[in-house]
Amino acid sequence: MKKRLSICCMLLVAFVVCGTFMQCGGDDHQTPPSLSGEGEGGGEEDEGEGGEEDEGLPGYPAGLTVDEFTDVLSNNSKCLGFYAVADFKVNPKLRFRPQHASAKKPTAYFSDFKASGSGTPYVAINGGFFAGSPIKSLSLLIENETVKSIALQDDYIWSTTPYTHFFPVRGALGQLSDGSFEAAWVYCAADDGNRPYAFSSALGNNEKTMTFMPAAPTSKTAGGRRWKPDYAIGAGPMLVYDGKNVAEENYWKEIFDCGGLAGLSRQPRSAIGATADGKLVVVVCDGRNKRGSAGFTLSEMADKLISLGCVMAVNLDGGGSSTFVGKDGVVLNMPSDTSGTELDGATIKERSVPTAVIIAEQ
16 A cells, blocks of 8 residues: 655754653543443554454444553563544545644643534544743644645754754655555655655654755655645654554654653554544553553563554653543543553643544544
């Protein structure tokens, strides 16, 4: 299947760290109910594409499976989280709806979408990276064919002498007008009004070898094409491409180590992907010992998405931003800004984020 997938201030590198791990303000929201335990161990039992389909947690519409998982990791620690799989062929009324706002909590995205009359939301997760005060999105978001937010176009690595100026080309996942999904490395070209251009790789950057493109991509850069999805969410790095785990190599090529993404360590993470037959998959895992969960490395998150059938997938913001809202607008996981390590009785603390992903039924 085909995969089609300014200059910032000195503080922006530090702010990218904030986009992934920052402690945003805001009041605590809710104490979630105890889960029934359905799906416990699901990560070890997932059969992915072609396996017996898990019925998941109750209360979701046809075609939408939501479930929790517990995966045993290589050192016998565990990673706990939640995932959703939306099958648009089983239920054509399901919708993928990325959302952009000045900044609000995932539960507010959920409730505001419900109040808008655009459909019934069933899942909301956090979206891409952000920085600053007031908060500003640093990741691509396209809603109803309109670019609501462009990705970070350039930044600096200040730890080098002299500092290193770079132009990152980062992963995004979009849904086309025919309903199919594609993943691409995307750059918003300044010479064409900051419209998004898709590439089949992250181009000439590699933070591991400290080699970088000398100039920003343009609308005329070889291999690029105007990218015109109806809906899209970006962040990075690309985790799965052509069915292969490409997380670690793109962690370096999309220049995330200097930004504090901590891709080689286990952290709370969020990601989005699609299967060969057009299902949408979202995954959020806890980390930092919340609920006893160690979290995933980027490569482990990619493996998880592959186990769920994904042939393409993109990392979203992680750390304390990672939040999975289920039906009725209830946070199911334990975001890492929440005090304590036990879910029962905890007062969930969500971060305000400028982008989010909604799965709804229209």
